[in-house]
Amino acid sequence: MTVPTSQPLDASKLEINLTSTPRDVPIPGSKTASGCTDHMIVADWTAEEGWATPQLLPYGPMEMMPSASVLHYSTSCFEGLKLYRGHDGNLRLFRPEANCARLLRSTQRISLPDFDPNQVHQLIRKLCEIDGPRWLSKDYPGKFLYIRPTVIGTDSSLGFHVPRSARLFIIICCWPTIQSTADSGMRLTVSQEGSVRAWPGGTGATKVGANYGPTLQPHGKATSAGFNQVLWVFGKDHQVTESGSSNFFVVWETTDGRVEIITCPLENDLILPGITRQSILALLRDRLNVETPALVDSVKPVTVVERAYTMGEIQAAERENRLLGAFAVGTAYFVTPVSYIDYHGEDIHVPVGRVPYVELLQEWLSDIKYGRVESEWTEVVEEVKN
Numbered sequence: 001m002t003v004p005t006s007q008p009l010d011a012s013k014l015e016i017n018l019t020s021t022p023r024d025v026p027i028p029g030s031k032t033a034s035g036c037t038d039h040m041i042v043a044d045w046t047a048e049e050g051w052a053t054p055q056l057l058p059y060g061p062m063e064m065m066p067s068a069s070v071l072h073y074s075t076s077c078f079e080g081l082k083l084y085r086g087h088d089g090n091l092r093l094f095r096p097e098a099n100c101a102r103l104l105r106s107t108q109r110i111s112l113p114d115f116d117p118n119q120v121h122q123l124i125r126k127l128c129e130i131d132g133p134r135w136l137s138k139d140y141p142g143k144f145l146y147i148r149p150t151v152i153g154t155d156s157s158l159g160f161h162v163p164r165s166a167r168l169f170i171i172i173c174c175w176p177t178i179q180s181t182a183d184s185g186m187r188l189t190v191s192q193e194g195s196v197r198a199w200p201g202g203t204g205a206t207k208v209g210a211n212y213g214p215t216l217q218p219h220g221k222a223t224s225a226g227f228n229q230v231l232w233v234f235g236k237d238h239q240v241t242e243s244g245s246s247n248f249f250v251v252w253e254t255t256d257g258r259v260e261i262i263t264c265p266l267e268n269d270l271i272l273p274g275i276t277r278q279s280i281l282a283l284l285r286d287r288l289n290v291e292t293p294a295l296v297d298s299v300k301p302v303t304v305v306e307r308a309y310t311m312g313e314i315q316a317a318e319r320e321n322r323l324l325g326a327f328a329v330g331t332a333y334f335v336t337p338v339s340y341i342d343y344h345g346e347d348i349h350v351p352v353g354r355v356p357y358v359e360l361l362q363e364w365l366s367d368i369k370y371g372r373v374e375s376e377w378t379e380v381v382e383e384v385k386n
Contacts, residue, residue, distance in 0.1 A: 007050030009043060009115040009168070011122035018130075019058035025135050026174055028085070028143035033174035037131040037145070040171045041123050044154070045113045047164040054123055056130065059171065065156035069163040075153030076209035077106035080331045081275075082144040083128050083172065083381065085136045086371030091128060091381040094369050096121050098275045099149070106206040107151050111162040120149060123170055125381060131172055133383040142370055146175035146331075175332070185339025185352040186328065188231040188243055189222050190311060192344075197232040197242060198270050204241075205269040212245065219244065229328070231341060234270055238311040241270050243338070246330035247277040250314060251302075251357055253322040258290070261357065262305040276329045276365075279377065281306070283364050288357075299356055311343055318348050324355045335362045 019038045026033040036059050043054035069075045079099045084092045100117035107113065124147060136145050149170045153163030191197070197215055198204025204211065215230070222230045229244035241264050242248055249263045261284060264271050281304060290301040317323040326338040337358045341348040353359075368375040 006048075007052075009045075009051040009054070009119040011054060011119045011126065013053045014041070014056055014123065014126060015053055016056045016130075017058070018056075021058075022134070023059075025137075028136055028140045028145065028174065029176065031176050033176055035174055037135045037172040037174075039127060039131055040169055041127050043123075043168045045166045045168070047113075051113070051115065054168075056127065062167075062169070064154060067156045067158045069153030069155040070209075072158065073153070073160065074208070074210035074213075075110050075112060075163050075166075076150065077103065077110060077112065077207055078148055078150040078209065079103045079106075079207060081124075081147045082175075082331060082369075083132055083136060083147060084144045084369045084371075084378075085138065085141050086369075087141045088371045089138050089141070090371055091132045091136065091383060092369065092371060092378045093125070093128065093381060095275050095279070095377050096124055096379070098278070100124070102207065102273065102275075103149055103151065106208055109203055109206045110153075110208055112151050112153060112166050115168070120168070120170075124149060125379075127170055127172060128381045129384045132381060133385065135172070135174075144175070145172050147172050185337040185350065186228040186243070187226065187340045187342075188229050188338055189225065189227045189342040190238070190344060191218060191230050191232045196234055197230075199234070200268040200270065202269055204271060205266065205273060207272065215245070227342065233311060239270075239308050240264060240311060240314070242272070243328040244333075245272070246328040246333045246336075247271060247274045248338075249280070249327050249329065250309070250317075250323075251325040251327075251355060252314075252317040253324060254303075255320075255322075259300050259302045259324065259355070260305050261302050262307065262309055265306040265308065274330055276331060276334070279365065280329055280335070280361055283361060284357075287364070288360075296360065299360065302357065314341070314348060315343065315346070318350075323348075324351060325358060326350045327358050327361075329361075335365060 022038050040059045041056050044052045081099045100120045104117050151168050154165045154167050155163035218230050232241045251261050284304045288302050329335050337352045338350050339352045367373045
């Protein structure tokens with residue numbers, strides 16, 4: 001159920017209150033980089049009045065009643081996207097309209113208020129225009145900041161019902177570059193029996209907060225045991241779904257000699273429709289599709305497949321020397337190869353670098369995001385001098 005609103009969210013009415021005490025800026029992408037930028041955007045909503053005037057404020061604490069809906073019923077959802085400093089000196093966003101549309105789908109799934117995704121898009125741009133120039137200066141081409149738009153239920157009446165008040169807020173934070181496993185590959189462990197990340201008809205296709213808390217325990221156990229992520233499987237046949245909170249791809253050779261790149265389909269709400277996932281599929285189908293002339297010389301074209309597949313199929317491909325690679329993709333992890341999978345005590349060794357597809361995808365996406373090539377997927381952000 002979606003609650004109708006009266007006053008719509010209107011980015012053009014944004015009120016700006018700049019900080020008088022700007023914070024120290026760390027080196028973008030460094031291992032010690034943490035914390036948020038100087039400002040945040042906040043907009044409140046009530047069922048009676050709709051959306052209040054959005055405000056750009058100094059970053060800081062937000063008051064909330066102890067009985068707020070988000071604290072008791074997990075009425076929260078969020079998005080994750082990045083602000084990139086291009087090699088041409090420009091700031092860029094990558095497909096922000098897709099993130100804003102997905103944020104709306106998430107809010108609708110948990111009965112938070114509707115909004116025009118374009119208005120959130122414009123608010124994100126404004127925050128980037130103001131904080132981007134100082135926090136991601138032209139001295140750091142090839143670096144990025146992480147943007148987190150969030151919607152939460154703030155209704156303070158404790159009863160179990162659709163929230164009658166909510167808050168949208170947008171923050172930008174420093175994020176260390178997660179590429180330490182880019183050369184050696186990630187080590188994954190398959191989720192244990194009785195532990196699932198998502199299920200048919202659930203919320204796996206949305207970025208709601210309730211998806212993430214329950215996965216922290218198995219993730220913590222995995223990292224303590226020396227793994228990077230949990231490879232989540234579903235059903236008695238162990239269908240492969242996601243790697244941690246990232247979409248997962250496998251590269252293998254079929255028994256008739258074709259190269260396939262396979263990933264879990266979007267049906268049944270088992271995985272998140274990732275923006276990086278969508279971009280990867282589009283690049284592969286455009287540039288390496290077996291049905292069209294290959295755009296990359298000396299690289300074997302591929303068949304891109306979205307279907308349910310199992311750990312048993314991965315095992316068989318490894319035994320028959322048909323397993324060519326695997327990789328995880330997402331905003332945080334970009335495109336990261338996988339080198340090893342622990343399948344309930346059985347070792348699956350995944351080649352890294354045996355075929356060039358991961359490296360090509362890394363190169364293509366990086367060139368787009370950092371402005372080496374023109375693309376309709378990116379938009380340049382204006383820079384405001386404070």
